Amino acid sequence: xxxxxxxxxxxxxxxxxxxxxxxxxxxxxxxxxxxxxxxxxxxxxxxxxxxxxxxxxxxxxxxxxxxxxxxxxxxxxxxxxxxxxxxxxxxxxxxxxxxxxxxxxxxxxxxxxxxxxxxxxxxxxxxxxxxxxxxxxxxxxxxxxxxxxxxxxxxxxxxxxxxxxxxxxxxxxxxxxxxxxxxxxxxxxxxxxxxxxxxxxxxxxxxxxxxxxxxxxxxxx
Amino acid sequence: xxxxxxxxxxxxxxxxxxxxxxxxxxxxxxxxxxxxxxxxxxxxxxxxxxxxxxxxxxxxxxxxxxxxxxxxxxxxxxxxxxxxxxxxxxxxxxxxxxxxxxxxxxxxxxxxxxxxxxxxxxxxxxxxxxxxxxxxxxxxxxxxxxxxxxxxxxxxxxxxxxxxxxxxxxxxxxxxxxxxxxxxxxxxxxxxxxxxxxxxxxxxxxxxxxxxxxxxxxxxxxxxxxxxxxxxxxxxxxxxxxxxxxxxxxxxxxxxxxxxxxxxxxxxxxxxxxxxxxxxxxxxxxxxxxxxxxxxxxxxxxxxxxxxxxxxxxxxxxxxxxxxxxxxxxxxxxxxxxxxxxxxxxxxxxxxxxxxxxxxxxxxxxxxxxxxxxxxxxxxxxxxxxxxxxxxxxxxxxxxxxxxxxxxxxxxxxxxxxxxxxxxxxxxxxxxxxxxxxxxxxxxxxxxxxxxxxxxxxxxxxxxxxxxxxxxxxxxxxxxxxxxxxxx
Amino acid sequence: xxxxxxxxxxxxxxxxxxxxxxxxxxxxxxxxxxxxxxxxxxxxxxxxxxxxxxxxxxxxxxxxxxxxxxxx
Numbered sequence: 001x002x003x004x005x006x007x008x009x010x011x012x013x014x015x016x017x018x019x020x021x022x023x024x025x026x027x028x029x030x031x032x033x034x035x036x037x038x039x040x041x042x043x044x045x046x047x048x049x050x051x052x053x054x055x056x057x058x059x060x061x062x063x064x065x066x067x068x069x070x071x072x073x074x075x076x077x078x079x080x081x082x083x084x085x086x087x088x089x090x091x092x093x094x095x096x097x098x099x100x101x102x103x104x105x106x107x108x109x110x111x112x113x114x115x116x117x118x119x120x121x122x123x124x125x126x127x128x129x130x131x132x133x134x135x136x137x138x139x140x141x142x143x144x145x146x147x148x149x150x151x152x153x154x155x156x157x158x159x160x161x162x163x164x165x166x167x168x169x170x171x172x173x174x175x176x177x178x179x180x181x182x183x184x185x186x187x188x189x190x191x192x193x194x195x196x197x198x199x200x201x202x203x204x205x206x207x208x209x210x211x212x213x214x215x216x217x218x219x220x221x
Numbered sequence: 222x223x224x225x226x227x228x229x230x231x232x233x234x235x236x237x238x239x240x241x242x243x244x245x246x247x248x249x250x251x252x253x254x255x256x257x258x259x260x261x262x263x264x265x266x267x268x269x270x271x272x273x274x275x276x277x278x279x280x281x282x283x284x285x286x287x288x289x290x291x292x293x294x295x296x297x298x299x300x301x302x303x304x305x306x307x308x309x310x311x312x313x314x315x316x317x318x319x320x321x322x323x324x325x326x327x328x329x330x331x332x333x334x335x336x337x338x339x340x341x342x343x344x345x346x347x348x349x350x351x352x353x354x355x356x357x358x359x360x361x362x363x364x365x366x367x368x369x370x371x372x373x374x375x376x377x378x379x380x381x382x383x384x385x386x387x388x389x390x391x392x393x394x395x396x397x398x399x400x401x402x403x404x405x406x407x408x409x410x411x412x413x414x415x416x417x418x419x420x421x422x423x424x425x426x427x428x429x430x431x432x433x434x435x436x437x438x439x440x441x442x443x444x445x446x447x448x449x450x451x452x453x454x455x456x457x458x459x460x461x462x463x464x465x466x467x468x469x470x471x472x473x474x475x476x477x478x479x480x481x482x483x484x485x486x487x488x489x490x491x492x493x494x495x496x497x498x499x500x501x502x503x504x505x506x507x508x509x510x511x512x513x514x515x516x517x518x519x520x521x522x523x524x525x526x527x528x529x530x531x532x533x534x535x536x537x538x539x540x541x542x543x544x545x546x547x548x549x550x551x552x553x554x555x556x557x558x559x560x561x562x563x564x565x566x567x568x569x570x571x572x573x574x575x576x577x578x579x580x581x582x583x584x585x586x587x588x589x590x591x592x593x594x595x596x597x598x599x600x601x602x603x604x605x606x607x608x609x610x611x612x613x614x615x616x617x618x619x620x621x622x623x624x625x626x627x628x629x630x631x632x633x634x635x636x637x638x639x640x641x642x643x644x645x646x647x648x649x650x651x652x653x654x655x656x657x658x659x660x661x662x663x664x665x666x667x668x669x670x671x672x673x674x675x676x677x678x679x680x681x682x683x684x685x686x687x688x689x690x691x692x693x694x695x696x697x698x699x700x701x702x703x704x705x706x707x708x709x
Numbered sequence: 710x711x712x713x714x715x716x717x718x719x720x721x722x723x724x725x726x727x728x729x730x731x732x733x734x735x736x737x738x739x740x741x742x743x744x745x746x747x748x749x750x751x752x753x754x755x756x757x758x759x760x761x762x763x764x765x766x767x768x769x770x771x772x773x774x775x776x777x778x779x780x781x
Contacts, residue, residue, distance in 0.1 A: 005686040006382070006383070008376050008389070009372065009383060012383070012388070012391065015525045016388075016391065016395055016428065016450035017395050018409060018481045019479070020392070020395065020396050020485075020486050021399060022486075024399075024400075024403070024438060024567075031284040032372070054422070054469065057342075057344055057345075057346040057432070058342035058344070059271075059276050059342060060276035060279060060344065060346070061276060062280040062282055062340070063275065063280065063613060067570055068496055068497075070495040070496070070568070070571075071495065072495075072644065074643055074644035074645075074646070074652065075643075077651075078652060078656070083496075083497055084500075085429065085430045086695070088433075088497070089311065089427070089429050091428055091429045092425045092427070092428050092429075093346050093424075093427075093432050093433065093436070094428070094429050094432040094436065095432070096433055096496065096573070097572075098348060098573060098658075099573075099574075099577070100572035100573070100574065102660075103694070123267070128657050131259060131366050131655050131657060131660070131662045132263045132660060134259075134266035134267070134275060135266075135267075135274070136271075136274070138271035142271075145418065145419060147419070148410060148417075148418030148422045149418070150414070150416035150417055151410035151411060151413070151414035152410045152414075152424055154410070154413065154414035154417065155408055155410045155413040155424055156424060158414075159408055159413060160428070166702045170414050170415035170417070171414075171416070171417070172415070172417055174415075175417050176326040176425055196325065202239035206473070216334065
């Protein structure tokens with residue numbers, strides 16, 4: 001039997017495959033149903049928040065910030081209630097991160113405001129002296145991709161049964177119909193900001209990246 | 222039996238991958254050095270506008286060194302050594318030659334596309350699997366092509382027993398194929414929403430905790446099957462060949478192979494200790510990580526014992542130096558990893574700079590050293606010229622060794638300092654430090670790390686220069702050297 | 710039975726099974742060398758003697774050599 005494993009590349013490959021696949025079968029697959037159950041009262045991300053999440057990904061905030069509060073006193077004192085599995089039920093992908101060059105952001109919406117984020121993203125050292133985070137001034141001029149965020153909402157609604165309302169429907173017309181609602185939400189964020197260019201852009205129907213990102217960060221609670 | 226007098230090994234594909242290994246090695250390490258410097262001197266974030274921030278460049282650094290440098294190195298050595306241990310030339314089959322060249326061509330396309338999309342911020346945000354879905358499809362084709370080429374070569378082999386290196390290459394192929402496919406299951410939003418938004422965007426099939434599990438099942442095993450398995454394959458071929466000593470115990474090498482295959486996959490969840498992943502999985506991850514020391518050390522000790530009675534070669538031959546130090550660093554990082562996977566240690570180490578420190582003593586000390594030594598060994602055989610300068614290799618060795626030591630020592634201190642400061646409380650139980658205190662205190666260590674990056678990059682440039690000189694203007698060799706590589 | 714429980718049993722028995730296989734393999738390796746059926750250490754020379762025209766190292770393999778004799 002071992003002779004065959006050593007001599008026959010096919011049996012050898014099958015053997016290797018079984019040995020390595022086995023851990024995955026046990027560890028990964030059967031756990032799925034349970035871990036994906038949302039906590040009570042969890043709402044799916046709004047389209048604007050999804051757009052903000054996509055900017056969080058585009059500029060890779062995840063390279064330095066985690067979104068996972070571990071169950072230690074030092075962490076709950078610093079960041080708030082430790083993270084629960086069900087809170088991530090609508091996170092595709094998960095954005096836990098693996099490095100905290102900056103602080104955890106899982107509940108940043110509880111203790112930071114629109115206005116704080118605006119100052120911080122424009123010039124981090126203005127609110128956190130000594131910060132080594134780069135300024136993200138380009139977010140104030142780049143326009144967020146709302147259409148793709150809308151497409152993402154449609155996708156998770158139709159394929160993964162994320163509970164969105166009837167306003168989220170496939171097709172470009174449905175997106176155009178929903179757009180005023182997204183802009184209204186952006187307007188609310190922009191009202192809390194002082195940058196005039198951003199306010200003007202939102203009025204003109206464009207959502208700068210910073211607005212979407214702040215909507216997302218405020219949502220993290 | 223037919224005459225093989227005119228038959229020679231065909232190194233054309235191995236040469237192509239050698240060129241890209243040098244190119245991507247330089248690019249990846251250059252970016253790495255830049256982002257290391259950015260942490261110490263944040264003004265460096267603004268060199269390239271929005272494309273030059275730490276956050277945009279960090280995934281580019283990891284992906285270019287993993288998929289650019291390391292995979293090029295793996296494939297260069299594969300297309301070189303597989304022919305030799307199977308005693309069959311790629312020139313014997315037009316089909317295999319085609320597969321090899323197609324493999325390289327498509328790889329180059331994918332690598333360039335990867336660099337561009339990541340710079341533009343088109344990413345799935347899953348570490349070491351950041352490429353969006355169109356690239357994933359190309360990567361699957363590349364991987365299948367490699368598999369076909371490998372099994373086709375095996376199919377026409379003359380040496381019936383598969384040498385241990387081939388075992389590891391096959392395992393690399395299978396492991397990455399399985400894990401990559403599972404982790405990159407994603408739905409393109411453009412097609413699922415009736416044509417709204419960007420074509421490139423996709424959402425993961427898994428959500429939250431499940432996504433984390435699948436991702437780290439992949440992330441950890443990308444380390445296993447890209448940074449460990451094929452590199453072990455290299456050392457099992459190149460160290461014996463360069464030193465003229467057969468593997469100390471072939472049986473031990475077979476056993477460590479199965480041990481590694483069995484244990485490695487389980488350890489993935491040690492990246493998720495103290496998270497919302499079920500407890501028993503965290504515990505399994507922890508335990509198996511510690512067990513993992515055994516098969517890893519099995520291979521490493523086997524390598525060191527191969528040099529038994531031949532330690533004089535260590536002073537005479539700089540390539541042996543590189544390889545012996547590589548196995549030593551392999552032992553160090555496979556001991557360090559399990560220590561970090563112990564739950565109480567992980568509570569301090571996780572999220573800190575100790576983790577990149579651990580990664581880099583593995584990738585710089587083990588992976589990069591081994592790949593460079595292998596390419597040096599191959600150069601005289603592929604280009605039929607002796608290695609351009611022995612002195613330069615010696616200098617490079619000491620420079621880079623210093624760099625690695627500086628890197629991991631500074632990051633050990635930085636990581637533990639940070640981990641302890643995060644949890645420090647005063648006499649009333651209040652947190653002693655605000656977060657920014659724990660950042661500013663790291664400045665000297667970040668500066669040391671940036672320096673170590675500059676040193677390692679300089680060493681790599683010496684390697685590249687030496688290789689280019691070897692290819693173009695070194696003394697020609699009449700016949701192929703048998704064991705130790707000739708160098709001037 | 711709950712899925713978790715099944716998982717537990719499956720992982721336990723599979724681990725035991727693979728550990729037994731691994732030890733059996735060790736026994737097999739040493740026994741087949743003792744009986745003279747195989748010489749594993751010789752396989753290490755595959756890396757050393759790897760010219761394209763040098764003869765294959767592996768000649769102790771019982772199956773192909775039997776076949777060769779039949780073919781003669």
